[in-house]
Amino acid sequence: MRLLVVGSDRVDAGKTTFSTGLLHRVDGLGFKPRAGNDHWFDHDDVVRAVADGRLYGKDAKRLAAASAADVRPEAINPIHRLWRPAPAGGTGIVGRGDRRLVADRLRTPDGDEFVVGAAADVPDVVREGLPLDGATVVDSAAALDEVTRERYLPALERLAERVVDCERAVVESYGDVAVPLRDVSFDAVAAVEPGRVRVFDGERYLRATEVVGGSARGGRLEESVGDVIDVVDPTATVALPALPDEDRTDPAAVADAYEVAFDAVLAAALE
Known part of the structure; x- marks a missing residue:
């Protein structure tokens, strides 16, 4: 099972808190490309x-x-x-x-x-x-792009292979980037924002990224979460309660507080 957690708020969507609770729920391995x-x-x-x-x-x-x-x-x-x-x-x-x-x-x-x-x-x-x-x-964007092609992309490809081989993987994206790893299929996608999560079928979500294309960011073409979720319907939308600090840093407490949301993610993954 491969689950992707993305954020529709570029600053602090709550992706990591959600991901740690989801990891506790599925007893999985987390990845942050x-x-x-x-x-x-x-x-x-x-x-x-x-x-x-x-x-x-x-x-x-x-x-x-x-x-x-x-x-x-x-x-x-x-x-x-x-x-x-x-x-x-x-x-x-x-x-x-x-x-x-x-x-x-x-x-x-x-x-x-x-x-x-x-x-x-x-x-x-x-x-x-x-x-x-x-x-x-x-010393330039061109030099960084060359290093990216030669060394960064292979590092991401190696991580993608590990994700594919993992029995239960939770991949957390960065910023509001819709797909942090290429050539990896996901069973379900959770788009987190303050106060709610929208859950998507993984295959439909990835097809939507192909529809919207990408915009240039730091030398890369990346689709934003907002652009993607505008063209695909969620399987569920679930409210997320605000959590005190001691609960946000406790995966078991997050799993308990977000139980309904995690139920929706697993339902989409197993559909």
Whole structure:
């Protein structure tokens, strides 16, 4: 069984909370193809990770902890991007005027490698904690696109193979990207937003992504969740109650609070 969790709110849809509860419900393995955090806004998370010579975010950490198997965040999240704010503006090599690429951590068959932005101004704590001396340096969008083709896409293909081979997989997308992995079929899709989830048949959802096409984002063609769910009807729409902090971080409590929503996801998957 392969289940996809996407967010129809680009900022904080509640995808990870929903995914951890779903993992508890199905006793599955979680995956996060791409993730990222910010040295300023997620400072404590970054410092904790780089102190161990690692780079990962709290979403992948929560998914790993909620998974049925003992996995490290990096093993289920092959690409993690570290940003830092750019108050002076400008477009940057990834098309964002408000932040700059500091470093990407890329999972390879031989371990983790790093890609650094040429104008990154890497924070001291990051430079001291991560093995960046041999990192690939990119100085333009074209250079990043080349690295993406040669190294990032194969990393995602390797993850896709693991998802396909997994008996019960929950894949969490990033931002409002409709499909985080290509060439993977899903039995059901849950589009989460604050206050509700819309559940879709996996095959129909993926067909809808082909209908809407994609828009250019950072050198990639990606369909947004909003565009896709505008052209496909959900099998169910379920209200999601607001949860206190102690419940949001407890997969069992999420599974209990979202029981009706998870029932709807499994009904769509098994239809």
